[in-house]
Amino acid sequence: MEIGVPKETKDQEFRVGLSPSSVRVLQESGHQVFVQTEAGTGAGFADEDYSIAGAKIVPTPEAAWNRELVVKVKEPLASEYKFLQKNQLLFTYLHLAADRLLTETLIDSGICAIAYETVEQPGANRLPLLTPMSIIAGRLAVQFGARFLERQQGGRGVLLGGVPGVKPGKVVILGGGVVGTEAAKIAVGMGAIVQILDVNVERLSYLETLFGSRVELIYSNSAHIETAVKEADLLVGSVLIPGRKAPILVSRELVKQMRPGSVIVDVAVDQGGCIETLRPTSHTHPVYTEEGVVHYGVPNMPGAVPWTATQALNNSTLPYVVQLANLGVKALDVNPALAKGLNVQNRRLVHPAVQEVFPDLVS
Known part of the structure; x- marks a missing residue:
């Protein structure tokens, strides 16, 4: 052929x-x-x-x-x-x-x-051709998020790992699938405070075996999302429903309540995104600021590596x-x-x- x-x-x-x-x-x-x-x-x-x-x-x-x-x-x-x-x-x-x-x-x-x-395959590795790029995108989400938290990039000027005497930054991850898990690995490695929210209790149990007490694992509902998002320095959207548009989990009103200079990285942007205020961007122009929050919405993140x-x-x-x-x-x-x-x-x-x-x- x-x-x-x-x-x-x-x-x-x-x-x-x-x-x-x-x-x-x-x-x-x-x-x-x-x-x-x-x-x-x-x-x-x-x-x-x-x-x-x-x-x-x-x-x-x-x-x-x-x-x-x-x-x-x-x-x-x-x-x-x-x-x-x-x-x-x-x-x-x-x-x-x-x-x-x-x-x-x-x-x-x-x-x-x-x-x-x-x-799609049966079993644990259900989406074999999405998984390798999800691993990369999840890791890059925190890497890019940390960069755009820098003051010169429009962010709050927060170092995710903190320093002795100054508390670390807080990373909130919506979705505990492959992207969310990989994002948490990098965030934990940087020394950040990390929360993962997911609706799948079995997945949360698995993540506990992976991270122990290093990550706070929270059942995802509107009340818990609202509390977590308001406190986030970096919010990572990592929700996936195969083949479907991602549901909107964070409204514009909730984005308004985030601290100015906080950063949102929505890996779900190629499926429509799970943040109401987020729109697709590009590697040439990766971010914009809306409601005082820096938004990163590059749909081909792994193209950076x-x-x-x-x-x-x-x-x-x-x-x-x-x-x-x-x-x-x-x-x-x-x-x-x-x-x-x-x-x-x-x-x-x-x-x-x-x-x-x-x-x-x-x-």
Whole structure:
């Protein structure tokens, strides 16, 4: 099969769909990979690395897109819509619940679109292609939050770890899943006071075995959220409902009650966000201040560490890419986890969670 790897077009998105080592695996399996020139440069992979691995370097995005299977990292942007083809396979993050126009465009194109974030396995590791980026995003959330708490960045001027004689900053994390857990690890490591709120009591029990008394674990309801958010120096939104828009847990009125210069980092922004005042930003312009609070809403946070993120993503996606390359659309019939990743096929919106968001697009 011919596999295309376009250069990402999202603002400062330096990850790439396939690493040279992944290309080599596909080439050894009898497939031909076409990589757009400089697609991997931002992640530390030169065109020569891809050529040595067996890829053909192509000069334009069209040459990379014009293949049976296209492997990306982020969703197609408006400038790429013209490349979408009927019966083509697209394998990438999509997050359709937060993007009606993209959803409509994919349906109209006739493409077969499979989303990393909805590939789902049974058992504990339910979302295997979302997990590696969630780990990175969770860790970066506190790293970025600490930066924007600095006074020069518009924050309160709080050092999360404090110093002897001065209490540490307080980090409040909404959601105790992968993102929230990883955010807590970094926050604890920095010496911050940390709270995690979650509605799943079993998850809270697990987190107690992980953190012990180093993290305060609180059942999430409106009263507890209100109390915690008011006291937060850094608020991390990490709520995930697979395929659906994130629920709004923090209202504008509650944001108004936060201390001026506090920081919000909403990792759920690519699914619509769980903070009412938060809107998507970019790596070029990552923050804005509203109601006196610094808001960070970059939807492709792992793009800040593309060398690490590309390899972590490929470690998880490659087996599925190989299966799609070997079997084409029939891979969906033999792999139930991959089949759950299917969002759009035959000009129809097929993923149940996205159908609930856009019921009028269901034929």
